[in-house]
Amino acid sequence: xxxxxxxxxxxxxxxxxxxxxxxxxxxxxxxxxxxxxxxxxxxxxxxxxxxxxxxxxxxxxxxxxxxxxxxxxxxxxxxxxxxxxxxxxxxxxxxxxxxxxxxxxxxxxxxxxxxxxxxxxxxxxxxxxxxxxxxxxxxxxxxxxxxxxxxxxxxxxxxxxxxxxxxxxxxxxxxxxxxxxxxxxxxxxxxxxxxxxxxxxxxxxxxxxxxxxxxxxxxxxxxxxxxxxxxxxxxxxxxxxxxxxxxxxxxxxxxxxxxxxxxxxxxxxxxxxxxxxxxxxxxxxxxxxxxxxxxxxxxxxxxxxxxxxxxxxxxxxxxxxxxxxxxxxxxxxxxxxxxxxxxxxx
Amino acid sequence: xxxxxxxxxxxxxxxxxxxxxxxxxxxxxxxxxxxxxxxxxxxxxxxxxxxxxxxxxxxxxxxxxxxxxxxxxxxxxxxxxxxxxxxxxxxxxxxxxxxxxxxxxxxxxxxxxxxxxxxxxxxxxxxxxxxxxxxxxxxxxxxxxxxxxxxxxxxxxxxxxxxxxxxxxxxxxxxxxxxxxxxxxxxxxxxxxxxxxxxxxxxxxxxxxxxxxxxxxxxxxxxxxxxxxxxxxxxxxxxxxxxxxxxxxxxxxxxxxxxxxxxxxxxxxxxxxxxxxxxxxxxxxxxxxxxxxxxxxxxxxxxxxxxxxxxxxxxxxxxxxxxxxxxxxxxxxxxxxxxxxxxxxx
DNA sequence: CTGTTAGCGCCTTCAA
DNA sequence: TTGAAGGCGCTAACAG
Numbered sequence: 001x002x003x004x005x006x007x008x009x010x011x012x013x014x015x016x017x018x019x020x021x022x023x024x025x026x027x028x029x030x031x032x033x034x035x036x037x038x039x040x041x042x043x044x045x046x047x048x049x050x051x052x053x054x055x056x057x058x059x060x061x062x063x064x065x066x067x068x069x070x071x072x073x074x075x076x077x078x079x080x081x082x083x084x085x086x087x088x089x090x091x092x093x094x095x096x097x098x099x100x101x102x103x104x105x106x107x108x109x110x111x112x113x114x115x116x117x118x119x120x121x122x123x124x125x126x127x128x129x130x131x132x133x134x135x136x137x138x139x140x141x142x143x144x145x146x147x148x149x150x151x152x153x154x155x156x157x158x159x160x161x162x163x164x165x166x167x168x169x170x171x172x173x174x175x176x177x178x179x180x181x182x183x184x185x186x187x188x189x190x191x192x193x194x195x196x197x198x199x200x201x202x203x204x205x206x207x208x209x210x211x212x213x214x215x216x217x218x219x220x221x222x223x224x225x226x227x228x229x230x231x232x233x234x235x236x237x238x239x240x241x242x243x244x245x246x247x248x249x250x251x252x253x254x255x256x257x258x259x260x261x262x263x264x265x266x267x268x269x270x271x272x273x274x275x276x277x278x279x280x281x282x283x284x285x286x287x288x289x290x291x292x293x294x295x296x297x298x299x300x301x302x303x304x305x306x307x308x309x310x311x312x313x314x315x316x317x318x319x320x321x322x323x324x325x326x327x328x329x330x331x332x333x334x335x336x337x338x339x340x341x342x343x344x345x346x
Numbered sequence: 347x348x349x350x351x352x353x354x355x356x357x358x359x360x361x362x363x364x365x366x367x368x369x370x371x372x373x374x375x376x377x378x379x380x381x382x383x384x385x386x387x388x389x390x391x392x393x394x395x396x397x398x399x400x401x402x403x404x405x406x407x408x409x410x411x412x413x414x415x416x417x418x419x420x421x422x423x424x425x426x427x428x429x430x431x432x433x434x435x436x437x438x439x440x441x442x443x444x445x446x447x448x449x450x451x452x453x454x455x456x457x458x459x460x461x462x463x464x465x466x467x468x469x470x471x472x473x474x475x476x477x478x479x480x481x482x483x484x485x486x487x488x489x490x491x492x493x494x495x496x497x498x499x500x501x502x503x504x505x506x507x508x509x510x511x512x513x514x515x516x517x518x519x520x521x522x523x524x525x526x527x528x529x530x531x532x533x534x535x536x537x538x539x540x541x542x543x544x545x546x547x548x549x550x551x552x553x554x555x556x557x558x559x560x561x562x563x564x565x566x567x568x569x570x571x572x573x574x575x576x577x578x579x580x581x582x583x584x585x586x587x588x589x590x591x592x593x594x595x596x597x598x599x600x601x602x603x604x605x606x607x608x609x610x611x612x613x614x615x616x617x618x619x620x621x622x623x624x625x626x627x628x629x630x631x632x633x634x635x636x637x638x639x640x641x642x643x644x645x646x647x648x649x650x651x652x653x654x655x656x657x658x659x660x661x662x663x664x665x666x667x668x669x670x671x672x673x674x675x676x677x678x679x680x681x682x683x684x685x686x687x688x689x690x691x692x
Numbered sequence: 693c694t695g696t697t698a699g700c701g702c703c704t705t706c707a708a
Numbered sequence: 709t710t711g712a713a714g715g716c717g718c719t720a721a722c723a724g
Contacts (some may be wrong), residue, residue, distance in 0.1 A: 005495070005497055005552040006466075006494045006496045006701090008700095008703090009699055009701065009702060010701075013354065015589070016709090018710080019710065019711045019712075020701095020702080020705080020711085020712090021703085021710070021711060021712080021713095022709085022710060022711075024702065024704085025703095025709095025710090027701085030703085030704090031709080031710095032572065032709070033709070033710085034709065034710085037710085039709090043394070047493035049488065049491075051460065051463045051464050051492065051493075051700050051701085052464050052701085052702075053405070053464065053466065053702070054401075054461075054464040054465045054466070055400075055402075055404040055405045055465070055466060055700085055701080055702095056401075056405055056700070056701035056703090056716090057464075057701080057702060057703075057715090058401040058702095059399070059401045059402050059405050059700090059701080059702075059703095059715095059716045059717065059718090060701075060702040060703040060704080060715080060716055061702090061703065061704080061715090061716065062702075062703065066444070066465075073430070074420075074426055074429050074430055074433060074445070075409065075423070075429065075430040075636075077421070077423065077424040077426075077637075080420055080423075080426050081421050082420040083420050083421065083445075084419070084420055084421040084447070087420060087446075087447045091447075091454075096444060096446065096458075096461055096465075097444070097445065097446065098412070098442060098443070098444040098445070099420070099429075099443065099444070099445035100442070100443065101430070101433050101434075101437075103437075106542075108437075112442075115400075115442055116412070117401040118397050118398050118399065118401065119400045119401070119412075119442075120400070120401060138706095142395065146353070146395035147397075150351045150352045151351055158418045179694085233636065233637075233640065234694095240707045247700060264637065264640050265640070267640065267642075268639075268640045271642060289425075290421075291579075291610065291637055293614075294579070294610050294611070294613065294614045294618060294641075295640075295641065295642070296613075296642045297384075297642070323551050352717090354718085355718060356715095356717075356718095364695090365694065365695045365696075365712055366696085366717095366718080366719095367694070367695060367697095367719085367720085368693090368694060368695075368698075370718070370719065370720090371693095371694085371719095376719085376720090377693080377694095378693075379693070379694080380693065380694085383693090383694085398717085398718075399716085399717050399718070401716090401717080401718095401720090402700090402717035402718045403717080403718060403719075404700090404718095405699095405700045405701065405702090405716090405717080405718075405722075406699080406700055406717075406718040406719040406720080407699090407700060407718090407719060426701080485722070493724095634724085657720065663694085
């Protein structure tokens with residue numbers, strides 16, 4: 001009674017007294033079959049709790065209905081929100097999503113692409129900024145290129161310069177510049193920036209946009225005004241403590257964290273040090289992840305349409321590459337001034 | 347020059363001038379092969395950018411290295427944290443994770459299990475509370491049972507009573523009781539509760555634990571002290587507004603939201619209504635998702651070892667069922683009193 | 693140690 | 709409309 005571990009199409013066919021081909025046809029609705037046969041097959045399949053073997057289907061040339069999504073960290077609200085958008089579109093199109101978290105390890109990222117390639121995933125989505133690293137780019141391209149030649153679709157969120165792939169690009173530079181302009185408009189003149197690792201393109205772009213705009217207003221952002229730390233809440237917290245330790249007296253009037261997640265850590269660090277926001281110092285972030293509007297004070301930030309970033313990327317992959325050159329969808333951010341920023345008193 | 351879309355093992359073998367089997371052996375390290383042949387094969391594989399076809403491998407009896415994880419909402423920090431734990435263990439064991447979000451649709455949940463079954467996933471993990479619904483249970487069991495008979499592993503986080511599967515069970519009831527005791531200990535006597543849908547086992551358990559403990563202290567939690575809403579930030583926000591609209595004057599001294607996410611919405615609603623926390627009213631949540639310690643005031647809650655919940659569930663699945671009866675791993679929560687609760691003034 | 697061969701479960705022509 | 713048969717790419721005996 002525990003003969004075969006899996007019920008196969010053949011079992012169904014036999015049980016329904018029809019040929020393999022007929023069973024296949026009714027189960028896939030792929031061709032018309034006489035009503036009574038159809039009936040028998042369906043009944044048999046239900047009776048046996050038949051589930052088709054997706055591997056066999058894929059091997060036999062059926063379609064591949066799974067897409068791979070690779071991001072740095074699933075539990076980061078930024079990625080989670082984007083992943084949500086991806087999943088919505090994927091689900092609407094009957095696609096299954098495989099979500100992989102690389103924990104920011106470039107090698108693991110390449111390894112995942114390799115596995116997804118093996119799975120013959122219909123598409124691979126790269127979410128989050130690339131590593132600005134020649135060797136990494138080369139390794140990544142070496143996986144991606146044959147994958148695409150084999151008919152795989154690839155799309156990315158955020159800039160992946162070296163890789164020539166379809167991209168949904170949030171306007172990091174422009175958004176940061178707008179934010180800088182708004183903050184300068186409030187009267188701020190002394191800034192500090194909490195930045196993530198400089199290898200990440202997102203960090204580079206936001207930093208460039210911010211400091212560029214400051215420069216346009218005659219404000220110089222010096223190298224020691226930029227505090228580099230891990231791209232996380234703890235990174236923001238730690239960098240802020242470092243900042244405070246260094247210059248209790250000549251504090252900047254405004255602190256810009258390149259991501260909201262870092263800003264959250266910064267807010268807690270400031271609170272612990274007895275500094276009030278925005279009374280003693282203003283704080284701004286970037287991304288507008290869902291929770292920051294619920295903070296007290298609510299965080300000033302640059303709103304990115306996070307879910308849409310994911311949706312558009314999935315769209316690009318589904319539509320498939322038409323022309324030869326990579327497409328780029330640009331999505332702009334919008335400065336949202338909330339209570340964490342105010343006119344400086346000093 | 348664009349002959350076959352995919353490079354196959356056979357291509358590699360031919361190019362290396364060896365047999366299919368030999369090529370397979372070196373690529374899988376499955377048996378020893380003469381050094382020079384091994385060399386030739388590896389070189390050919392690299393040269394052709396060969397990627398094995400995972401479907402063919404699976405079909406041919408190779409192992410299935412992917413596990414499916416089903417949760418309600420990927421972008422909910424609670425699930426994201428648990429998923430993080432799952433992925434860590436999965437990655438350490440060379441497993442790929444397919445993460446599916448059901449958006450709380452029971453049918454979609456069943457559908458995903460069906461697909462995962464088709465994929466011959468090595469394991470299926472159900473994260474989050476079950477629907478207390480006979481029909482749903484039946485449909486789920488109908489998918490799961492044949493899956494397990496075929497050798498599939500199943501494990502869950504949170505109570506799934508009807509399904510007899512291995513479970514990692516956070517102590518919702520006990521945690522809520524402990525929390526109630528602590529709040530009563532602070533001097534609170536009038537409570538209101540923000541609850542999610544009563545169909546979810548988690549809601550039922552936490553509610554039972556909380557009101558049970560209150561009762562033990564002679565405090566009755568009446569039906570109209572419980573505000574049911576969506577299991578989300580917006581649900582908490584909306585329910586709080588509803589509560590406030592109903593009884594501006596005889597406010598409870600303490601508000602318990604059955605999840606932190608709902609508590610976050612509640613805090614914002616209270617703030618908007620000009621009520622201070624904990625001055626005018628205390629607020630407590632449940633889960634201790636990462637962000638709540640960074641709120642101002644930091645949220646009192648019941649800390650659940652979220653990542654561990656995921657890790658243990660993955661462990662259960664990997665270890666495989668040994669005995670015949672489902673295993674249950676109980677993980678207890680710990681009350682964490684923070685600034686959002688204080689002694690009542692009234 | 694290496695090569696040959698028989699499936700794994702399904703889809704899809706090709707005949708009947 | 710239905711059935712028979714040939715792969716899809718790979719692994720795992722089984723011979724050499």
